[in-house]
Amino acid sequence: MHIVVCIKQVPDSAQIRVHPVTNTIMRQGVPAIVNPYDLFSLEEALRLKDKFGGRVTAICMGPPQAEEALRKCISYGADDAILVTDRAFAGADTLATSYALAAAIRQIDKEQQVDIVFTGKQTIDGDTAQVGPGIAKRMELQLLTYVSRIVEVDLVARTIVVERRAEGGVQLLKTALPCLITMLENTNELRFATMPAMIHAAGYPVRKWNKDEAGVEDISKIGLKGSPTVVSKVFGPTPRSEKAEMLVVENSTPRDVALNVLQKVFTRQVTLEQDLLDKVAH
Numbered sequence: 423m424h425i426v427v428c429i430k431q432v433p434d435s436a437q438i439r440v441h442p443v444t445n446t447i448m449r450q451g452v453p454a455i456v457n458p459y460d461l462f463s464l465e466e467a468l469r470l471k472d473k474f475g476g477r478v479t480a481i482c483m484g485p486p487q488a489e490e491a492l493r494k495c496i497s498y499g500a501d502d503a504i505l506v507t508d509r510a511f512a513g514a515d516t517l518a519t520s521y522a523l524a525a526a527i528r529q530i531d532k533e534q535q536v537d538i539v540f541t542g543k544q545t546i547d548g549d550t551a552q553v554g555p556g557i558a559k560r561m562e563l564q565l566l567t568y569v570s571r572i573v574e575v576d577l578v579a580r581t582i583v584v585e586r587r588a589e590g591g592v593q594l595l596k597t598a599l600p601c602l603i604t605m606l607e608n609t610n611e612l613r614f615a616t617m618p619a620m621i622h623a624a625g626y627p628v629r630k631w632n633k634d635e636a637g638v639e640d641i642s643k644i645g646l647k648g649s650p651t652v653v654s655k656v657f658g659p660t661p662r663s664e665k666a667e668m669l670v671v672e673n674s675t676p677r678d679v680a681l682n683v684l685q686k687v688f689t690r691q692v693t694l695e696q697d698l699l700d701k702v703a704h
């Protein structure tokens with residue numbers, strides 16, 4: 423089984439700064455980490471490797487410093503790491519990012535057939551959740567989003583069964599390989615990297631592919647040129663005007679607590695009670 427895990431190097435949490443003129447992310451001086459959501463995908467890929475054998479290849483499109491993020495993946499147990507890096511990729515939006523990554527994964531597939539591509543649910547900086555589905559569409563892979571558990575993989579029949587968290591329940595989905603999975607957060611716990619694995623990772627020759635090595639055929643589809651998205655304004659959310667409130671209801675049943683909360687809500691939203699009564703009446 424050959425699994426490709428897409429990981430993005432992201433600026434650490436709240437320290438993200440945005441260029442006031444170009445509206446692009448400024449990485450200088452901000453500590454970088456592997457996008458936390460991608461580590462759930464990496465762990466799931468490593469578990470599949472433990473069960474079925476095969477190899478896990480980690481791939482990242484990013485600047486030269488992103489090599490560090492790939493080394494982390496090697497320390498956890500990935501077998502190979504490829505950094506897709508070229509000035510021509512700079513300023514990519516999700517359309518251009520998915521184009522470049524799809525091209526590179528096709529190149530990986532030529533070396534050894536890829537059965538599953540993993541991406542995280544989303545990143546903590548761009549936050550769009552578009553890159554995974556974008557790669558799947560470009561590579562015509564079956565797309566499984568918000569996966570919470572891999573139930574079964576049949577390498578002979580080339581099928582996979584997963585649980586997918588949907589609104590109001592869990593879906594059980596079966597589809598054909600190759601597929602792309604976007605893994606949900608908190609679905610597994612990342613293993614520890616052992617000291618020998620860290621030493622191996624520190625010296626691992628991460629492969630670096632420029633746009634030609636990544637198999638990019640149309641340079642108008644990568645980087646800023648291939649990015650039709652325009653960020654017209656960047657701003658923080660308006661702070662909430664109301665603070666959370668603690669309700670102390672002594673010696674009460676759950677019914678009393680619920681009534682108490684509803685009473686408070688109805689006092690603030692005066693039309694809500696009547697709206698709900700109208701809805702129930704119909």
Ligand SMILES: Cc1cc2nc3c(=O)[nH]c(=O)nc-3n(C[C@H](O)[C@H](O)[C@H](O)COP(=O)(O)OP(=O)(O)OC[C@H]3O[C@@H](n4cnc5c(N)ncnc54)[C@H](O)[C@@H]3O)c2cc1C
Nearest residue numbers: 428429483513515516541542544545548549550551552553
């Ligand atoms: C006009 C414009 C210009 C931009 N310029 C820049 C810029 O100069 N520098 C910059 O850093 N960002 C730039 N961005 C942000 C860029 O769009 C995103 O970093 C990128 O497209 C990924 O989108 P996302 O972070 O929303 O990922 P999501 O779609 O939320 O990511 C989902 C998953 O896809 C995978 N993934 C995403 N990105 C990568 C990657 N690069 N490598 C491997 N796997 C990945 C991960 O598994 C991730 O969990 C720009 C955006 C726009 C709109």
